[in-house]
Amino acid sequence: MVGLTPLPRSGSPSTFDHSWRVDVVGTVAAMPDDVRVAVQDRPSPDDPGAAVDVVDLAKHYGDVRAVDGITFSAAPGEVFGLLGHNGAGKTTTIRMLTGRTPPTAGRASVDGHDVVADREAARSSLNLVFEDQNLYPRLTGRDNLKLFSDLYGMPPARVDELLERVAIAHAADRKVKTYSTGMKQRLLLARALVNDPKVLFLDEPTRGLDPASARNLRDIVRELSGAGTTVVLTTHDMTEADELCRRVAFLSEGRIIALDTPRELKLQVGRARRARVLLEDRSEHVVAIDDPADDRLARWLDGGRVLTVHSDEPTLADVFVALSGRSLDADHPDDEQEAGA
Amino acid sequence: MSLSRIWTILRKDLVDAIRDGRVLAVILIPIGLGLMYGAIYPDEEPRPTADVVIVGTGADAQRVADAFPRDVRRALDVTVERDADERRARETVADDDADVAVVVPDGLLDRAAAGRAPPLTMVVGSSPSPAAQAVLSLLPTTVERLAERPATVDVRTTQVTATNPAAIDAVGLRTYFVLAAIVMLIGFVGMLVVPIILAEEIEKRTLEALLLAARGPEVMAAKVGVGLVYSAVATVITVLLTGIAVERPALFVLGVAGTALSVVGLGLVLAYLFRSADKLNTWGWVVLMPFLAPAFLAGVPGLPGWADALVQVLPTGQGMRMMIDGALSTDVFGDAGIALALFVAWAVAGLGLLGWILQRRGT
Numbered sequence: 001m002v003g004l005t006p007l008p009r010s011g012s013p014s015t016f017d018h019s020w021r022v023d024v025v026g027t028v029a030a031m032p033d034d035v036r037v038a039v040q041d042r043p044s045p046d047d048p049g050a051a052v053d054v055v056d057l058a059k060h061y062g063d064v065r066a067v068d069g070i071t072f073s074a075a076p077g078e079v080f081g082l083l084g085h086n087g088a089g090k091t092t093t094i095r096m097l098t099g100r101t102p103p104t105a106g107r108a109s110v111d112g113h114d115v116v117a118d119r120e121a122a123r124s125s126l127n128l129v130f131e132d133q134n135l136y137p138r139l140t141g142r143d144n145l146k147l148f149s150d151l152y153g154m155p156p157a158r159v160d161e162l163l164e165r166v167a168i169a170h171a172a173d174r175k176v177k178t179y180s181t182g183m184k185q186r187l188l189l190a191r192a193l194v195n196d197p198k199v200l201f202l203d204e205p206t207r208g209l210d211p212a213s214a215r216n217l218r219d220i221v222r223e224l225s226g227a228g229t230t231v232v233l234t235t236h237d238m239t240e241a242d243e244l245c246r247r248v249a250f251l252s253e254g255r256i257i258a259l260d261t262p263r264e265l266k267l268q269v270g271r272a273r274r275a276r277v278l279l280e281d282r283s284e285h286v287v288a289i290d291d292p293a294d295d296r297l298a299r300w301l302d303g304g305r306v307l308t309v310h311s312d313e314p315t316l317a318d319v320f321v322a323l324s325g326r327s328l329d330a331d332h333p334d335d336e337q338e339a340g341a
Numbered sequence: 342m343s344l345s346r347i348w349t350i351l352r353k354d355l356v357d358a359i360r361d362g363r364v365l366a367v368i369l370i371p372i373g374l375g376l377m378y379g380a381i382y383p384d385e386e387p388r389p390t391a392d393v394v395i396v397g398t399g400a401d402a403q404r405v406a407d408a409f410p411r412d413v414r415r416a417l418d419v420t421v422e423r424d425a426d427e428r429r430a431r432e433t434v435a436d437d438d439a440d441v442a443v444v445v446p447d448g449l450l451d452r453a454a455a456g457r458a459p460p461l462t463m464v465v466g467s468s469p470s471p472a473a474q475a476v477l478s479l480l481p482t483t484v485e486r487l488a489e490r491p492a493t494v495d496v497r498t499t500q501v502t503a504t505n506p507a508a509i510d511a512v513g514l515r516t517y518f519v520l521a522a523i524v525m526l527i528g529f530v531g532m533l534v535v536p537i538i539l540a541e542e543i544e545k546r547t548l549e550a551l552l553l554a555a556r557g558p559e560v561m562a563a564k565v566g567v568g569l570v571y572s573a574v575a576t577v578i579t580v581l582l583t584g585i586a587v588e589r590p591a592l593f594v595l596g597v598a599g600t601a602l603s604v605v606g607l608g609l610v611l612a613y614l615f616r617s618a619d620k621l622n623t624w625g626w627v628v629l630m631p632f633l634a635p636a637f638l639a640g641v642p643g644l645p646g647w648a649d650a651l652v653q654v655l656p657t658g659q660g661m662r663m664m665i666d667g668a669l670s671t672d673v674f675g676d677a678g679i680a681l682a683l684f685v686a687w688a689v690a691g692l693g694l695l696g697w698i699l700q701r702r703g704t
Contacts (some may be wrong), residue, residue, distance in 0.1 A: 147350075
């Protein structure tokens with residue numbers, strides 16, 4: 001197992017072209033996108049190369065600790081997932097990181113700018129795709145984008161460029177209230193890209209989208225990451241998190257209970273390795289790979305009876321349940337507090 | 342604060358809000374009322390009327406009281422009352438319950454007939470109405486006719502300070518109600534349109550997107566600007582369509598701008614209290630009506646003390662008073678300094694309360 005910490009870099013960033021400090025703590029070492037590698041990227045508070053740097057960040061509403069001293073960092077170009085049940089503190093964390101809610105304690109910086117003390121500079125480096133489709137329905141798509149382009153002082157050509165990029169140029173002069181959910185989500189993404197942010201926050205970006213629109217949005221996220229934009233993603237969709245995020249942090253009760261790559265987290269659950277086997281007679285079996293007494297898989301392979309073999313590893317949702325003792329879908333009593341924060 | 346960002350948001354609000362049926366209706370209703378008042382009330386009263394108090398207990402007072410209405414009936418409708426007490430008659434004029442009080446001493450007609458030019462005292466308010474001025478010029482003629490001798494009296498005119506000026510008389514019913522409709526319009530814009538715009542932004546969370554790209558005070562300044570622009574445009578439309586005369590435009594504009602600025606801060610507070618455009622549209626009127634009443638009461642004479650205090654304390658009442666003065670060539674109320682101070686106080690209170698609410702919410 002290795003620990004990889006991104007080092008400061010120069011020049012144009014891309015997804016995995018960072019320099020890495022490699023700390024060998026296990027027996028297997030490989031680059032991050034090697035499927036067989038378990039990578040543990042430790043939080044690096046005060047890392048000058050981090051695009052997002054969070055240290056002991058907390059937000060209390062009276063006795064309610066919506067966020068209770070969390071620490072993490074995200075490297076340039078990284079897609080970082082913040083996962084947790086409703087009311088775990090994800091939205092409050094994003095509110096603090098985007099400078100919309102002052103923290104009770106701790107500090108956070110985006111692109112090297114403190115989100116409280118240097119909010120103006122931080123704001124110009126970040127943007128957010130909101131969970132709600134908070135567009136102006138009586139304005140056209142173009143006017144929606146132009147408003148924010150003007151607010152950020154961007155050139156007029158930026159609007160057309162973004163409309164093309166998210167593939168809604170054909171509907172640019174239609175009122176947004178006539179848009180489908182997928183089109184609105186693409187317009188939201190375009191709005192969030194209007195200031196060419198170095199850090200993009202995505203709050204449940206694919207909620208309510210049809211599979212094709214969701215896939216399209218995930219493709220754009222990958223492109224952004226490849227171009228060096230750091231993406232901080234909150235989602236309930238564990239498959240999406242698994243697919244997009246290089247690392248995820250599980251939040252529960254306002255605290256980070258785990259932070260690692262999805263693969264490593266799944267391996268940490270400690271469940272015995274299993275394989276799901278489909279035989280030629282269409283019967284399906286689950287066999288324990290590490291159990292010397294269970295030699296069925298070897299026998300079926302020798303006998304040529306196996307049609308398919310799939311590893312039966314735990315999902316991120318399983319990991320969360322194992323770590324927190326609760327379901328990701330469960331509501332927290334403080335949800336309302338977080339939503340209204 | 343960036344003026345460029347304020348202008349960008351203001352421009353968006355001006356275009357976006359007018360497409361909202363609720364906003365459009367709230368602006369059109371008072372303009373329609375102004376037009377209606379302009380149409381149903383005549384420009385000038387068809388025949389001037391004058392209320393005259395004849396002071397005196399003797400036979401001459403009775404003769405003058407009987408003869409004067411008959412003598413002037415072709416030019417003026419005169420209602421005469423008799424009062425023995427001169428002090429009380431002066432108060433009646435000061436309270437604007439009469440246009441003129443005429444003091445007729447005993448033996449007036451005999452002395453006039455003898456050519457001794459006895460004094461004839463006439464008491465008027467500080468701004469005599471056209472009807473009062475007609476009485477001043479016509480009454481000596483009646484005395485001369487009764488005395489059967491021309492130029493026989495020494496007319497002495499004294500003015501009393503009006504305790505409650507009859508603005509309706511001074512400005513005319515038509516202009517008065519059109520001005521009240523304009524104050525209503527400003528109230529609607531400041532306390533319904535602007536809060537509906539902001540509440541919709543809160544409700545649909547577009548405000549959060551704006552606050553990522555602009556600072557809170559810039560967003561709020563833009564909303565205040567929307568209120569001022571809508572108030573100004575709708576006022577100009579109402580004045581032009583009704584054709585009311587504005588003798589002193591600067592004072593009038595000051596009244597419009599002051600009223601608009603003083604209510605818009607409260608409107609923004611309402612947005613944060615209701616946090617829903619539909620709730621505001623339903624319940625905002627309950628808050629708004631007490632604010633609008635002073636506009637219709639400001640020129641009514643003989644208000645009870647508490648009602649007069651309400652008119653003078655609320656910005657809509659002071660706004661109406663200043664606009665009435667602006668519509669006339671001379672002051673009826675004449676307390677522009679107090680009105681301006683009150684506008685500033687309400688604006689500071691409204692915007693200060695808004696700032697306090699936002700600070701408490703940590704936004």
